[in-house]
Amino acid sequence: MGGSPNSASHHESFIRKYIFSTDHKVIAIQYLFLSLFFLLFGFLLMLLMRWQLAYPGQPVPFNFIGKLFGQNSMPGGVMLPEFYNQLGAMHGTIMVFLGVVPLGFAVFGNYLIPLQIGARDMAFPRLNMFSYWSFFAGGMLMLSSFFWPGGPASNGWTSYAPLSDIAHDGQTIWLFSMFIIIVSSLLSSLNFIVTIFNLRAPGMTFERLPFFIWAQLVTSFLLLLAFPPLEGAAFLQLCDRLLGTSFFLPSGLFVNGQVYNVSGGGNALLWQHLFWFLGHPEVYVLILPALGIVTEIIANNTRKNISGFNMMRVSVIFLGFLSFVVWSHHMYLTGMGTDITAFFQLTTMIISIPSIIIVSALFITLWGGSIRFTTPMIFALAFLPMFGIGGLTGLPLGLAATDIPLHDTYYVIGHFHYVVAPGVILGLFAGIYYWFPKATGRKMNDLLGHLHFWPTLITMNFVFFPMLIQGLMGVNRRLYDGGETYLFMHKVLYWNVVISWAAWVLALAQLPFIFNFFYSMFKGEKVHSDNPWESTTLEWATPTPPPHGNFTKQLTVYRDPYSYSLEGAPKDYSPQYQEEI
Amino acid sequence: MEAAHTEEFIPYIVEPREDTGLYNAKFGIWLFLASEVMLFGSLFSAYILLRAGSFNWPVQSDVQNVPIGAINSIVLLSSSIFFIRAWVHLKADNIAKYKQFMRLVLLFAFIFLTLKGFEYYQHFSHHEYPKTNVFFGLYYLMTGLHALHIIGGIIVNSFYLGPGMRLRSTNKQWFINRLEVAGLYWHFVDLVWIFLFSTLYLL
Numbered sequence: 064m065g066g067s068p069n070s071a072s073h074h075e076s077f078i079r080k081y082i083f084s085t086d087h088k089v090i091a092i093q094y095l096f097l098s099l100f101f102l103l104f105g106f107l108l109m110l111l112m113r114w115q116l117a118y119p120g121q122p123v124p125f126n127f128i129g130k131l132f133g134q135n136s137m138p139g140g141v142m143l144p145e146f147y148n149q150l151g152a153m154h155g156t157i158m159v160f161l162g163v164v165p166l167g168f169a170v171f172g173n174y175l176i177p178l179q180i181g182a183r184d185m186a187f188p189r190l191n192m193f194s195y196w197s198f199f200a201g202g203m204l205m206l207s208s209f210f211w212p213g214g215p216a217s218n219g220w221t222s223y224a225p226l227s228d229i230a231h232d233g234q235t236i237w238l239f240s241m242f243i244i245i246v247s248s249l250l251s252s253l254n255f256i257v258t259i260f261n262l263r264a265p266g267m268t269f270e271r272l273p274f275f276i277w278a279q280l281v282t283s284f285l286l287l288l289a290f291p292p293l294e295g296a297a298f299l300q301l302c303d304r305l306l307g308t309s310f311f312l313p314s315g316l317f318v319n320g321q322v323y324n325v326s327g328g329g330n331a332l333l334w335q336h337l338f339w340f341l342g343h344p345e346v347y348v349l350i351l352p353a354l355g356i357v358t359e360i361i362a363n364n365t366r367k368n369i370s371g372f373n374m375m376r377v378s379v380i381f382l383g384f385l386s387f388v389v390w391s392h393h394m395y396l397t398g399m400g401t402d403i404t405a406f407f408q409l410t411t412m413i414i415s416i417p418s419i420i421i422v423s424a425l426f427i428t429l430w431g432g433s434i435r436f437t438t439p440m441i442f443a444l445a446f447l448p449m450f451g452i453g454g455l456t457g458l459p460l461g462l463a464a465t466d467i468p469l470h471d472t473y474y475v476i477g478h479f480h481y482v483v484a485p486g487v488i489l490g491l492f493a494g495i496y497y498w499f500p501k502a503t504g505r506k507m508n509d510l511l512g513h514l515h516f517w518p519t520l521i522t523m524n525f526v527f528f529p530m531l532i533q534g535l536m537g538v539n540r541r542l543y544d545g546g547e548t549y550l551f552m553h554k555v556l557y558w559n560v561v562i563s564w565a566a567w568v569l570a571l572a573q574l575p576f577i578f579n580f581f582y583s584m585f586k587g588e589k590v591h592s593d594n595p596w597e598s599t600t601l602e603w604a605t606p607t608p609p610p611h612g613n614f615t616k617q618l619t620v621y622r623d624p625y626s627y628s629l630e631g632a633p634k635d636y637s638p639q640y641q642e643e644i
Numbered sequence: 645m646e647a648a649h650t651e652e653f654i655p656y657i658v659e660p661r662e663d664t665g666l667y668n669a670k671f672g673i674w675l676f677l678a679s680e681v682m683l684f685g686s687l688f689s690a691y692i693l694l695r696a697g698s699f700n701w702p703v704q705s706d707v708q709n710v711p712i713g714a715i716n717s718i719v720l721l722s723s724s725i726f727f728i729r730a731w732v733h734l735k736a737d738n739i740a741k742y743k744q745f746m747r748l749v750l751l752f753a754f755i756f757l758t759l760k761g762f763e764y765y766q767h768f769s770h771h772e773y774p775k776t777n778v779f780f781g782l783y784y785l786m787t788g789l790h791a792l793h794i795i796g797g798i799i800v801n802s803f804y805l806g807p808g809m810r811l812r813s814t815n816k817q818w819f820i821n822r823l824e825v826a827g828l829y830w831h832f833v834d835l836v837w838i839f840l841f842s843t844l845y846l847l
Contacts (some may be wrong), residue, residue, distance in 0.1 A: 183653040186668040253675045257668050261661050262654070291679045295686030298785060306774040308781035310690065328700075328778040333693050337686055612653055 083196075085188035086611045090195050091174035092502070098165040101202060102488075103573075105157035108150045110570055115142045116545035117563035136214065144543040148217035149233070151541060153209075155220025156237065159345070160244055161202050163483060166491050167352030168248070168286070169198070172255055172279045174498065178602035178609065179273050181264025181618045181640070186257040194251040201243030208236040219541065221342070224311030224334035228303045229318055235304055238297045245294045252283035259283075264601070266620035271639065273600050273624040274369065277376050278355030281383035282348050289344035289387065296337035303329075332397055339390035347386045349483055350450075351379065353490030354421060357443045360497050361425055362625040363598045364440040365432025366635050369625050371424035378417035385414045395463040396470045404463045411461035418454055422447060437596075438512035442493030445520050446486060453481030456531060471541075474534025477527050485523040492519075492576070500595050504607045505587030511579035518572035525565035529558035597636045599626050604640045658818045673825045677832050684836055687786050691843060694778050702779050704845060707772065709763055713845045716759050717838060723752035724834045727801075727827050735820055746805045749830070753798050760791055783844050790840055793833045800826050 084090060114123050122140030123129055129140030136146040173191065177184055185191045208215035216237035218227040227234050259272075259280050302308040307325060311334050314327030362369050369375065391399060391407040425447055434440065456478040459465040469475065492515075499507050536555045538546045545559045546552035594603035601620070605613050618640045626637040629644050637644040660667045666674075695701050730745035767773075767780070774784040804823060812819040 186654060186656075187672060188654070249676075249679050253672055253679070256675055257671045260664050261656050261666065261668050261671060287675060287679050288682050291683035292686035292689075295683050295690065298687075298789065299690060302774060302781060302785055306781070306784075308774045308778070308785075310694065310778060310781060326775060326777050328694070328698055330694055330697050333690055336693070337690070340686070 083192060085184070085192050087173045087177050087185045087188065087191060088502070088609060088611075088613075090191050091170050091172075093195055094165050094169040094173060094198070097199060097202065098162055098170060101157050102162035102166065104206075105154050105162050106570065106573075108154045108157070110566060111142075112147060112150050112154065113563035113566045115147055115543070117560045119544040119547055145217060146214065147543045148219075148541075149214045152216045152219050152222075152237075153205075156205065156216070156241075158483075159220060159349070160241070161205065163349055163487055163491070164248070164345070165198065167356075167487065168279070168282055168348060169194075169251055171275075171352055171356060171491075171494055171498075172251070172282075174502070175275060175602055176255055176258055176279055177262065178605060178613060179276055179600050180259060180262060180267055181601045181604075181614065181620065182258060182262035183612045183614060185254050186262055187254050190250050190254055194247045194254070197243050197250075198247040201240045201247060204236060204243065205240040208233045208240070211236060221338055222300075222334075223338075224300065224303075224331045225313070225316060225329075227334075228300060228311050229323070235301070238301050238304070242294060242297050245290045245297075248286050249290055252286040255279055255283040256287070264618045264620055267601075267639075268620075271620055271623055273355075274358040274372065274375055274379075275352075275355035277379050278351040278358075281379050282351045284383055285344040285348050285351075285386060289341045289348075292337050293341035296334060299337075300334065332394070332399075335394055335397065336390070339393045340387075342393065343390040344386045346479075346482070347382060349487050351382075353446065353450075353487040353494075354379075356494035356497070357446050357490045358425060359598075359600065360439045360443040360493055361428055362627065363497075363596050364435045364437055364443070365428055366435070366627045367428065367432045367625070368623070368627060369424060370427040370430070371420070372623075372625065375421050375424050378420045382414060382417040382421075385410060385417070389414055392461050392466070395466045408462055412458075415454070415458060415461070422451060422454070437496075438507065438509050438516070439493045439497035441513075441516055442489050442496065445516070446490045446493065449481060449485035449489060449520075449523075450487075453478060453483075453486045456481060468537075469534060471539055472534035473530040473538045473540055476540050477530030477534055480527045480530070484527065485520065489520070495580075497596070498602075499583065499587075500590045500607070501602060501605070502608055503584050503587070505583050505585075505589055506595070507583040507587060508579050511575045511582075514575040515572060515579065519569060522565045522569040522572060526562050526569060529562050533558055594638070597634075599636050599638050600624055601638075601640055604638065658815065658821060667821055669821060669825045670828070673828050677828065680832065680836075684786075684789075684839075687782070687789070688839070688843065691782050691786070694782065698778065700777075702777070704779070704847060707779075708783075708845045709766060710845050712759050712763055713841050716756055717841050719752050719756045719759070720834045720837050723749050723756070724831050726752065727830050731820075731823050731827055734823055743805060746801060749801055750798060750805070753794055753801075757791060757794060760787065786840055786844065790833070790836055793836070797826075797830050797833055801830070 080086075081089060084093075111123070111128065114121075120141060123137070123142075126140065129137045132146065136143060136149075142150075173185070176182075205215075211233060213231035214233055216222065216227075216230065216233040218230055218234060222234065222237065259276060263272075299308075299310040303310050303312065309325040309327050309329040311331050312323065312325050312327060312329045313331060316323040316325070316327065358369060358375070389407060389410045391403065392411045395404060395407075429444075456474070460469060460475060460478060496507050496512060499505070533546075533552075533555045536552065538549075538552045538555060542548075546556055590607065593605065593607045596603070601618060602609075604618060606615060619642075620639050621642050622637065622639055622644075624639060626639065626644070628635045629637050632644040654668070655661070656667050657669070658667060660670070664671065726745045726748040730742050730749060733739075733741035733745060764784075772780050774781045804819075804826060808822070809819070811822070
């Protein structure tokens, strides 16, 4: 304690400061660039797939794209089915594990956890650096599989056995890469939990922690306890692929018309259980950081306390526990018996309650607030209904009777994309706009922000809502030709063209953001205060941008996180770190 | 320089925080062990599911060398006890004894690995490979993963017997803490073996 305040002048070499840095803020920004890159890359893969879905069998309009991927993937610019599968698998894997989770969890968690609890860094700064670089290595390994003979993994992001057991070498790379990414996120989550428990500033009791910290704490526990089973599953599958074991290969499996030459005795459903034991908590790993961000922004821009803040905290903890006992609702179609089905239906219905409480509390907070429609706020406001649609369309999938016809259709795709894309990603954008001034000392441009927001919101709905319609009509996911082979799907296939064009426009709508991001970093309007949004939480008590070591003096915390518009206060916000209101 | 730097920024590296009762590294290792429980737990679950669905599971005690497994359990338990003795002597500033017990910890870890290697050799000479059946697949995977944990522990423990001891001259308590953390890990690895022995040899 009592570190020297002049640590800003502490000289470090360029490499120590920007590349192998132990400063949580630099690591967060490293994660930011990498995860935004992966997000864009995964999105581009989907833009390519959308051509095949809208115009099946036609060569892509730009010759160089076909040439880029070569004769084995796109001869004459026409996508081969194998390549379509690879793109689909890589889109899912990259978006979930390398794009959205690192952006929500690692970027915002790293940047804000020490700042919001009044700590000078993470509990284990060097471990933090190791987490980043192992994430980097895992991500690069995943990308490198595009250059391996046979191409990347092609079994979807879920890698269901036994297909993934007997697939080409790209799957082995996928497993190794996932293993490295899992190690990275385990160490991050451990670091976050210790930091939150042990490094809180004096006076920062658990009651005074902002909701963002609660969300990150629960997320960390989910990652810590749910990811190892997938690690175990990856070991099992690696043994199947490399040592000839048959953990996931049942006896008498036929491959290409012949009995597959293994000892057998395995169980393909084992993979599904282990995968979804991670997979379902992973959904909350995607959502919770965004919910935390949106809560901070809504409290700040309505200038009032979060209604039902206590209920929100209880809900998020309850949600964390419950997310470990709902995984088999992804597996109703496996014929696991009515008793087990009934159990998982029940837990699934129960887990929707805390989610609804959280979103309702945020809606109610808007009531009677003097809302400032800043750029972060419009993203946060759009998050609420979009996440609502995503959540509510999930209910029919949680009940076995309605899930069975909907399973593996575009309805499922529409549902979880509503949660993740217009939901979580809008929330994460809101966070970038909101904390940009703290990280750089400059604001992002509002006009460009609106040019980013409106087309993004509208086109995202044109992308994902038609998927719900198609799914209800029975269009299956993972169809290489978008469903042309099936006559009964024909009357909804025109939506494929609409979705594809909306997706391409959505890509154009990201250009203002990319430009704004880099332009504002150097030329944006300077902020003249350390607390430009007039917020109450501790991160705004630092100099702008915060130096290594964050705070110029040891802070003490005096009150609850969202002390806006207190009675008798001279201004409409009373920072946690100031004794007088 | 880095150590001094970190010390300056991060509280509770050495002394425990009052309300949590833990210093950072001890908190961290407990969380790490929790994730390890989930990792080995997933493999034990896989074992249960695969065995429950199997028609021709081997009689484990017939194909396994139970006496060597039992001896290995004693070897690893003794190693854990030696670790506690080493830590107690370290706290009492009795460095010669500390080093002596730490060497015993390492020696017994190597004995464990040697016996394990001998078992593998026996299985191989009976043509029992991972691909032979699901039981042997799980046996090799689970004991192999455990052996990797032992090797990791050996590396850490030898570090604290050798160059890692330098920390003691600058901050005695910090070094004692590190040994405590390493010890928690070592006992955990020991505990996993007890479960592995019961599940893969006796059941």
